[in-house]
Amino acid sequence: MGILVLECGTCAPQSKSVNAPESLVIARDTFWDFGPPFNYYDLTQITETAGGLSLDQVLVTPHGDACWQPATVEERSGVLHKTMSELLDGRNPCAIPEKDLHRELKRCKKCLVFSGVNITMQARCGGQDRQLKMDVLDRDINGKSPQTPTNTSWSMRVLSELNDTLGPGSEVKPIFQMSPAAPHPVPNTPLVKAIRVGQYDALFGKDSDVSIIVHEADQSPHAPPSVAIESVTPALPASPDLPKYPPIARAAHVEGLVQAAFDVSLDGKVQKIAFVSEPRLKMLELGVSDAISKWSFPESVWGKSGSASIRFALNCEAGNP
Numbered sequence: 001m002g003i004l005v006l007e008c009g010t011c012a013p014q015s016k017s018v019n020a021p022e023s024l025v026i027a028r029d030t031f032w033d034f035g036p037p038f039n040y041y042d043l044t045q046i047t048e049t050a051g052g053l054s055l056d057q058v059l060v061t062p063h064g065d066a067c068w069q070p071a072t073v074e075e076r077s078g079v080l081h082k083t084m085s086e087l088l089d090g091r092n093p094c095a096i097p098e099k100d101l102h103r104e105l106k107r108c109k110k111c112l113v114f115s116g117v118n119i120t121m122q123a124r125c126g127g128q129d130r131q132l133k134m135d136v137l138d139r140d141i142n143g144k145s146p147q148t149p150t151n152t153s154w155s156m157r158v159l160s161e162l163n164d165t166l167g168p169g170s171e172v173k174p175i176f177q178m179s180p181a182a183p184h185p186v187p188n189t190p191l192v193k194a195i196r197v198g199q200y201d202a203l204f205g206k207d208s209d210v211s212i213i214v215h216e217a218d219q220s221p222h223a224p225p226s227v228a229i230e231s232v233t234p235a236l237p238a239s240p241d242l243p244k245y246p247p248i249a250r251a252a253h254v255e256g257l258v259q260a261a262f263d264v265s266l267d268g269k270v271q272k273i274a275f276v277s278e279p280r281l282k283m284l285e286l287g288v289s290d291a292i293s294k295w296s297f298p299e300s301v302w303g304k305s306g307s308a309s310i311r312f313a314l315n316c317e318a319g320n321p
Contacts, residue, residue: 067316
C-alpha cells in the first residue's frame with residue numbers, strides 16, 4: 001500500500017501551463033501473504049532543489065518474531081537528478097477524473113490478491129486536499145500481461161524511480177529471518193519524529209498504526225539468546241567449546257537444559273555421548289554433541305564417566321512455549 005501526499009503550488013485543471021507540485025510526501029504500504037511481518041511501510045519526503053529532487057525516506061518494519069526480529073526504523077536519503085514534473089511524467093494529479101480512479105479500483109473486486117501495493121495520492125488542489133486511490137495487484141507486478149490501468153501504472157513508475165535512487169525496499173528482505181537482527185537505534189530526525197507522533201498515520205490507513213510501530217522500535221531490545229554450561233563432571237575440561245544456538249531452534253522457541261552423558265577416553269577425549277534430555281530439546285543435541293566432542297579433560301579423570309548440563313535460553317518471555 002502506498003500513499004502520495006503532494007503539496008501543490010498550483011493544482012489547476014490539467015494543461016501545459018500547470019505547475020508541478022513543489023514537494024511530495026509518499027507513504028507506501030507493501031503487503032505480502034506470508035510473514036510475520038505481513039506489511040512493510042515506508043515514507044518518502046521529496047523536495048525540489050536547484051540540484052534536483054532531495055529524497056529522504058524512512059522505512060518502518062513491524063516486528064516478526066517478538067524475541068529476535070524486533071520492529072525496526074531505518075532512514076536513507078539521496079538525490080534524484082530530475083525535476084518534479086519529470087518525476088511525475090508531466091501529469092497533474094489534481095486533474096485526474098475521480099470516475100477513472102473509481103473504475104480502476106473496481107477492476108478486480110472478486111480477485112484473489114496475495115500481495116501488492118495499495119496507493120493513495122493526497123494532493124492540495126485548489127486549497128483543498130484530494131485523495132486519489134490506486135491498487136497495485138500482484139498480477140501488476142508479476143503478471144506477463146497484467147493490463148495495468150493507466151493511473152495505477154503511472155504511480156508504479158513514480159515509485160520505481162524512487163527505488164532506483166534510494167534502493168529497493170521490502171521486496172529484498174528475507175522471507176524468514178533465521179538469525180537475530182542487529183540492534184539499530186531509531187533515527188531522531190524531524191521526519192521520524194513526525195511519524196512517531198502520528199502525523200502520517202492517516203496516510204497509511206486507519207489499521208496500520210505506523211506510529212505505534214515506531215514506538216515499539218524505540219524500546220530497549222531483548223537480551224540475545226544465550227548458551228551456558230551449568231555443570232560438568234568429573235572435572236572441568238580445558239577451554240570448553242560452547243555449542244551454537246541453532247537458528248531453527250530459536251525460530252521454534254525451543255529453550256531449556258540439555259543433559260549429556262559421556263565417557264572420557266584414556267587420552268582425555270570425549271566419547272560415547274548419550275542424551276537424557278526432554279524430547280522437545282532434540283534439535284539442540286547435535287550442536288551440543290559437536291561442541292563437547294572437542295573437549296579435552298585432565299589426566300586425573302582419564303577413563304572415567306562424565307556428564308554435562310548446558311542451558312539454552314531465549315531470554316525473552318514471548319518465546320516460551
